[in-house]
Amino acid sequence: MSIALRTRTRRGRITGADDAAVADDVSFPAAVRPRLFLLDPVCVLPFGHNVPSLNYYRRYLSARFDVVSPFVCRHLPEQVEDAAEFRRHFEFYYRDFIRIAAPETPLPEGPGHSSDRLLQCARRDVATLLAEHGVGGEDRVFVPSADYYLVRALIDELLLRAPVNRPRLFLRFIGVMEGASRSVAAPFEELLSGLRGAIAGGLPISLAAETPSYADLLSVRTGRPVATVPYPLIGEQMKLPADPVLRIYSAGSARFDKGYLDLLDIARAVACAPFAERVAFTIQMLPDADLRSVQTYTSQLYACPGVTLLPAILTGAEIQHEYRRSHAVIMPYDAGIYRMRGSAILMEAIAYGRSVLTGDGTAFAPQVRHYGNGAVCRSPAEYLAAIEALLAMPAAEAELRLAQARARFAIDTDAAYQNWIR
Amino acid sequence: MLRILFVDHGFHERTASSRFMQDILRRHFDVACVLVDPAAPDPAALTVAPDVFAVVLWQLDYLAPVFLAQGVRTLVVPMYDGSANLPDEHWIAARGAGLLNFSRALHERTRMLGLSSLLVKYFPPPVAEAALPRFDTLRGFLWRRRPQEGIDLPLVRTLFGAQLATLHVHDVPDDPALALRDAIDPADHPYPITTSTWFADRAAYLAQLDACNVFIAPRPAEGIGMAMLEAMARGMLVVANDLPTHSEYICNWVNGVLFNTHAPGPAGFAEAAAIARRGWRSACDGHAAWLVQSETIAGYLESLRPPPPLPARDLDRVMRMIPRAFARGATAYEHAVTGLVELRLLDADVGAPDTPPVRAWPRTAPLLMPHHAADAELGAIDFAQGAAQPFLRHGWSFPEAGWTWVEGLRASLAFRLPHLPAGDLGILCIAWTAHAQHPAPLVIGVLVNGHFVQQLRPDDSATELRLRVPRFMLRDDADNEVGFLMSSSFAAAHDGRRISCAFCRLQFFDLAAPCGEPAPAGLLELVA
Numbered sequence: 001m002s003i004a005l006r007t008r009t010r011r012g013r014i015t016g017a018d019d020a021a022v023a024d025d026v027s028f029p030a031a032v033r034p035r036l037f038l039l040d041p042v043c044v045l046p047f048g049h050n051v052p053s054l055n056y057y058r059r060y061l062s063a064r065f066d067v068v069s070p071f072v073c074r075h076l077p078e079q080v081e082d083a084a085e086f087r088r089h090f091e092f093y094y095r096d097f098i099r100i101a102a103p104e105t106p107l108p109e110g111p112g113h114s115s116d117r118l119l120q121c122a123r124r125d126v127a128t129l130l131a132e133h134g135v136g137g138e139d140r141v142f143v144p145s146a147d148y149y150l151v152r153a154l155i156d157e158l159l160l161r162a163p164v165n166r167p168r169l170f171l172r173f174i175g176v177m178e179g180a181s182r183s184v185a186a187p188f189e190e191l192l193s194g195l196r197g198a199i200a201g202g203l204p205i206s207l208a209a210e211t212p213s214y215a216d217l218l219s220v221r222t223g224r225p226v227a228t229v230p231y232p233l234i235g236e237q238m239k240l241p242a243d244p245v246l247r248i249y250s251a252g253s254a255r256f257d258k259g260y261l262d263l264l265d266i267a268r269a270v271a272c273a274p275f276a277e278r279v280a281f282t283i284q285m286l287p288d289a290d291l292r293s294v295q296t297y298t299s300q301l302y303a304c305p306g307v308t309l310l311p312a313i314l315t316g317a318e319i320q321h322e323y324r325r326s327h328a329v330i331m332p333y334d335a336g337i338y339r340m341r342g343s344a345i346l347m348e349a350i351a352y353g354r355s356v357l358t359g360d361g362t363a364f365a366p367q368v369r370h371y372g373n374g375a376v377c378r379s380p381a382e383y384l385a386a387i388e389a390l391l392a393m394p395a396a397e398a399e400l401r402l403a404q405a406r407a408r409f410a411i412d413t414d415a416a417y418q419n420w421i422r
Numbered sequence: 423m424l425r426i427l428f429v430d431h432g433f434h435e436r437t438a439s440s441r442f443m444q445d446i447l448r449r450h451f452d453v454a455c456v457l458v459d460p461a462a463p464d465p466a467a468l469t470v471a472p473d474v475f476a477v478v479l480w481q482l483d484y485l486a487p488v489f490l491a492q493g494v495r496t497l498v499v500p501m502y503d504g505s506a507n508l509p510d511e512h513w514i515a516a517r518g519a520g521l522l523n524f525s526r527a528l529h530e531r532t533r534m535l536g537l538s539s540l541l542v543k544y545f546p547p548p549v550a551e552a553a554l555p556r557f558d559t560l561r562g563f564l565w566r567r568r569p570q571e572g573i574d575l576p577l578v579r580t581l582f583g584a585q586l587a588t589l590h591v592h593d594v595p596d597d598p599a600l601a602l603r604d605a606i607d608p609a610d611h612p613y614p615i616t617t618s619t620w621f622a623d624r625a626a627y628l629a630q631l632d633a634c635n636v637f638i639a640p641r642p643a644e645g646i647g648m649a650m651l652e653a654m655a656r657g658m659l660v661v662a663n664d665l666p667t668h669s670e671y672i673c674n675w676v677n678g679v680l681f682n683t684h685a686p687g688p689a690g691f692a693e694a695a696a697i698a699r700r701g702w703r704s705a706c707d708g709h710a711a712w713l714v715q716s717e718t719i720a721g722y723l724e725s726l727r728p729p730p731p732l733p734a735r736d737l738d739r740v741m742r743m744i745p746r747a748f749a750r751g752a753t754a755y756e757h758a759v760t761g762l763v764e765l766r767l768l769d770a771d772v773g774a775p776d777t778p779p780v781r782a783w784p785r786t787a788p789l790l791m792p793h794h795a796a797d798a799e800l801g802a803i804d805f806a807q808g809a810a811q812p813f814l815r816h817g818w819s820f821p822e823a824g825w826t827w828v829e830g831l832r833a834s835l836a837f838r839l840p841h842l843p844a845g846d847l848g849i850l851c852i853a854w855t856a857h858a859q860h861p862a863p864l865v866i867g868v869l870v871n872g873h874f875v876q877q878l879r880p881d882d883s884a885t886e887l888r889l890r891v892p893r894f895m896l897r898d899d900a901d902n903e904v905g906f907l908m909s910s911s912f913a914a915a916h917d918g919r920r921i922s923c924a925f926c927r928l929q930f931f932d933l934a935a936p937c938g939e940p941a942p943a944g945l946l947e948l949v950a
Contacts, residue, residue, distance in 0.1 A: 268673060268676055271673065271676045271677070271700065272676060272696075272700070276700075276703075277703065288534050291530065292534070292913045292920075293913065295527055295530065296669070298526070298530075299526055299527060299666065299669045299670045300669065300673055300674065302526050302670055303669065303670050303671055303672055303673040303676075303677070304673040304676060305673065305676065305677055305700060305703060305704045305707065
């Protein structure tokens with residue numbers, strides 16, 4: 001513990017060793033607890049995980065910070081449920097990667113390549129936010145899903161400030177948008193280089209990653225300890241349904257890298273098994289842009305006994321309903337794409353008390369093994385065996401095992417956040 | 423009870439294939455039935471009385487605009503086999519109607535085109551388990567309905583070889599001229615073959631079906647696939663061509679077997695009994711689900727809103743044009759329906775749902791700049807490498823090496839003229855498309871400042887297309903907007919775009935000005 005190296009100022013600001021990965025258990029008195037600014041400029045789509053996960057964080061961290069202010073992309077539709085507490089602030093910097101419905105607005109004028117103008121735009125957004133809200137050295141800025149432009153803009157803007165006016169930055173890497181730029185040949189390397197420079201320049205930065213594998217990689221590349229912090233556990237455990245049919249849910253808008261094209265082999269194997277009539281799959285389809293190219297495959301899924309297809313986009317209530325009526329979620333995610341990435345679906349499944357069936361080689365497969373909330377499978381035959389094992393497990397035992405996994409995950413996650421973000 | 427009009431093809435009076443749907447609707451509505459012969463259209467017979475709550479079109483989807491134009495809520499029940507190859511305009515013209523789709527492929531296509539669609543999956547009642555056929559031998563049943571499309575005796579021989587113990591051929595092709603003329607030579611087949619023609623009654627047909635346990639689906643594609651589903655519900659092994667709706671009911675080698683009429687090969691049927699049983703289980707589960715689904719149809723119909731009727735002149739045009747064009751054949755119909763869509767696009771601003779979001783454009787469009795002041799050329803817009811971006815408004819994809827695709831069915835650009843030309847404005851347009859990808863040759867309607875100018879027909883390679891824009895259509899003190907309306911679009915091979923035409927360059931000329939340099943080929947003709 002490094003508590004001996006630290007002192008607290010009269011208003012609660014911690015000085016001294018500033019590495020949160022080895023932080024102590026100092027907490028702030030209620031009256032002087034810092035404000036937390038929760039930033040996600042990629043939170044723009046009315047579906048997907050950005051909105052719910054930001055809400056997870058807002059609620060979860062509200063217990064420890066008096067003020068938790070989420071700031072999102074200003075193009076997030078106002079009709080989006082659960083986004084009432086968000087402030088729409090950032091321009092959208094990732095039109096090259098994600099198509100959104102909002103019209104483009106002129107970027108700030110400036111010399112150089114258009115993508116540099118994206119960085120200028122991000123810097124302008126960050127500077128405005130910091131100025132308008134008087135963000136100072138006693139505040140905390142938390143980026144739960146680090147993205148290229150926000151991180152670079154934060155670094156650039158904060159380095160311009162005197163050390164006493166620099167809020168502590170908590171950057172959580174999830175392996176999705178960190179390299180999302182067309183302006184440089186190796187944006188992720190550029191980002192890491194910027195981080196190393198910022199750390200050397202004295203910016204108070206704490207790093208975390210969603211998975212242990214990614215944390216290890218970042219640690220080697222930045223020369224700093226990197227914490228591992230999954231999504232916080234929010235959501236009550238649901239009782240397993242009494243339905244004699246084992247319902248397996250492929251949750252979330254489908255994607256090729258989430259194993260959409262592997263689902264048919266698994267469903268076919270189950271349909272031909274002796275216990276086929278006791279198993280049902282509910283699968284959310286691909287978004288239209290992707291669905292167009294795999295209609296023949298999707299028709300075969302549609303024809304497969306025991307399979308029900310759902311639209312790519314469901315409301316929050318519909319997703320809750322599907323979790324409630326399911327026993328397990330299936331996640332045959334691509335090992336290459338998810339070599340470093342975690343999964344919000346995994347967190348939801350643990351929170352709601354649902355088993356997870358997933359492929360091997362992803363960064364979160366070891367988490368499934370560790371928490372014991374499901375099975376890691378390498379082939380349709382192994383998925384079949386895992387499903388048969390779930391069928392054979394008495395409901396009471398399954399409930400207890402999932403509760404145990406949930407409790408273990410909650411303890412680990414709470415400890416990780418307590419230690420990392422403060 | 424609300425009154426609805428059930429409009430059906432005259433042919434179905436004999437097959438009674440729509441009877442089950444009429445029965446479902448009769449539980450909720452007072453149903454009157456009208457039979458239509460598409461070959462002899464009678465527009466007067468399609469006029470709807472004021473007390474009709476809704477019209478249900480069974481398979482006659484081409485008539486949807488006729489009833490929508492009258493301001494009647496319209497439910498269309500299209501069939502994959504009849505409608506899958508019709509162009510997008512066929513469906514766009516039916517916007518405002520509700521669709522009841524038995525095919526997932528049609529459901530997705532129409533949904534993505536912006537239509538409201540309810541997807542359902544029909545299964546007839548399954549037989550009791552005790553009545554399932556035995557699989558000690560394989561006994562095939564082939565309804566020889568479309569031999570000209572490859573589903574005939576040679577295909578069965580290729581697929582099954584000596585695995586079949588017997589084959590019964592129900593020889594009643596849709597085209598009677600294709601009936602078997604000579605006795606089948608037993609030496610040509612490794613199994614004995616029996617034949618039949620129309621049965622005296624349905625019981626006789628079912629008795630023959632029960633004597634077999636393998637059903638070879640009679641057509642390459644189906645609207646629902648009643649015969650196939652009936653066989654599945656009786657526990658037969660269903661073997662069918664790999665197209666909807668077969669491929670939406672049969673998961674290959676799980677609950678049936680799919681073949682390809684274009685490349686059939688021998689297959690092993692050792693698992694026939696297990697596959698057939700899974701097919702029967704699918705029918706059991708599917709029928710239970712259908713009973714629930716069928717109860718939602720009336721509610722869906724009631725939820726449809728009647729569209730505003732067209733003005734009398736346009737209504738008369740639609741009611742005469744569409745049925746007659748359909749009776750004249752595919753080309754005439756596509757031309758008519760494309761014209762109708764253009765009319766709707768202009769009047770109602772109905773855009774394709776996949777049109778990219780509107781781009782924010784400068785308050786004023788850029789000025790055209792001539793390369794040589796003395797030329798007849800007023801300027802050019804080059805679509806290569808993004809040079810055209812300042813001129814583009816909506817509907818354009820990203821710039822590529824030498825062109826920019828139009829995404830969806832509409833696009834526009836705008837420019838300002840330094841001064842009005844002395845004469846008409848000539849536009850030399852260099853564009854191309856991939857004709858093989860379009861359901862019919864692409865036709866582009868061009869509008870300048872809201873005035874229709876002419877149609878363009880691009881080729882497969884970049885070619886010069888000429889436009890003459892009358893001077894009165896132009897503005898010298900404001901933006902000149904050029905709109906392009908496409909007759910169809912298609913899915914790009916490697917990404918999610920739906921594209922229609924690639925534009926390379928637009929060159930603008932004052933057709934009254936003397937040419938300082940030789941004008942491009944084609945322009946001379948235009949000037950002349």
